[in-house]
Amino acid sequence: MKTKKTQSKSSKLSVGQKLKESSQLYLLMLPSIIIFLIFTYYPMYGVIIAFKDFKPALGIMGSKWVGMKNFITFFKSYQFSVTIKNTIVISLYTIAVTFPLPIIMALMVNQIRSTKFKKFLQVATYLPHFISVVVMSGMIILFLSPSTGIIAKLVGLLGFKLPNLMGSASAFPHIYVWTEAWQHVGWDSILYIATLSSVDPSLYEAATMDGANKWHKIVNIDLPSLVPTATVMFILRMGSVMSVGFEKVYLLQNNLNSSSSEIISTYVYKMGLVSNQYSLSAAIGLFNNIINLVLLIAVNMIAKKISDTSLV
Structure with missing residues (x-):
């Protein structure tokens, strides 16, 4: 000291x-x-092309300034409302499912007394996290195949026929979110498990002496211990609401489900690298990042006011 x-x-x-x-x-x-x-930081220099009519032959500084033209083009396009809606729906749905599940998982693991079973459960739930996005997307497409997929075979044994889920626009958000939960919940629970392992054992002993059961200990000891960590994680998650993972969505996307799977990141890719509209794609990406920044600051300020935990 x-x-x-x-x-x-x-x-x-x-x-x-x-x-x-x-x-x-x-x-x-x-x-x-x-x-x-x-x-x-150095690549931020390239954001300038969002305000220019960028021509690769002329370079960034040699291209003509057009101000907010690229932003206005995006705002007026028919894809604006579609991509914004799909991005927000998938992102908020993902947060609603994958944010509380790791906490529940950590609480369950913390209650297991068998060391061997606890280790087995943790390893089994961590493993899907290490599957690459490409392999995972291929597995999802194969499993959900209405003709040869393993799920279709199991449903067929019960006398039902599996519809073409990958070709259903209404089913796409559910497929994306719940496969994300299966793949990452175990890994995301590590932080919460570590937090619970640092709780003072004397608190549990005192609660036992006072006649508290397991549920009382979870509500009065475990959950309050997780609140600061959960608050920080929630702030970070809300700061990326507009940034749904591009790779998985793009790999699962097809012409039949594009009405609900076309999000900002896939639209940026198609405009920039496929259609060579570099300035428009840069403007869309910048708009997306600004929204994320505003949400991050707003949620952080709210968390700071209602609790003692925040990023700054």
């Missing part, structure tokens, strides 16, 4: 002295800073 004399001495140090004093720590940070500068 620092004394008042030590604290006053450290406060009088200049910025240069403080940097020199912690030089080894800053040296460890240097690789991360360089990576951020090269791969995160």
Whole structure:
């Protein structure tokens, strides 16, 4: 513990002295800073093309300025309302399902007393997370095939016929969200399990002496312990509401379900790399990121007001 004399001495140090004093720590940070500068901040220079009629032959600075034209083009396009709606529906649906499930999973694992069964359950639920998006999408398409899929075979044994779910626009959000839950819930629960493992055992002992059962311990000890972690995770999730995973949606997308699977990220890809409308795709991407930033700040401010937990 620092004394008042030590604290006053450290406060009088200049910025240069403080940097020199912690030089080894800053040296460890240097690789991360360089990576951020090269791969995160330097590419931001390219955002300029959102306000230009970008021509690769002329370069970024040589292309003509068009101001907000690309944004207006997107706002007036027939795909604007469709992509915004689909993105928000899939994203909020995903959060509604995959945010509470890891917490429930962690609470269940924390109640298991058999060490072997606990390890088996954790490994079994973690494994799907390591399946690549391409392989996972192929598995989903094969499993849900109405003619040769394993689910169709099982349903056929019961005397029913499986409809073409991959060709159904109304079924696409459910397929995407629940396969996401199956793949990532186990992995996402690790943080909450770690939080529960750090709870003081004396709290459980005191609750037992007071006559509390397992449900009382979960409600009064486990859940309050998870609230700060869950709040931070919720803020981060809300900050990416408009950023539904591109790869999986694009791989599961087809002409029959495109009315509900066309989201902002797939539309940006088609406009930018397929149709070569680089400025329009950059404008759509910038608009998407601005919305995410606004949501992140707003949710963080709300969390700060109603609780003691926030990002800053």
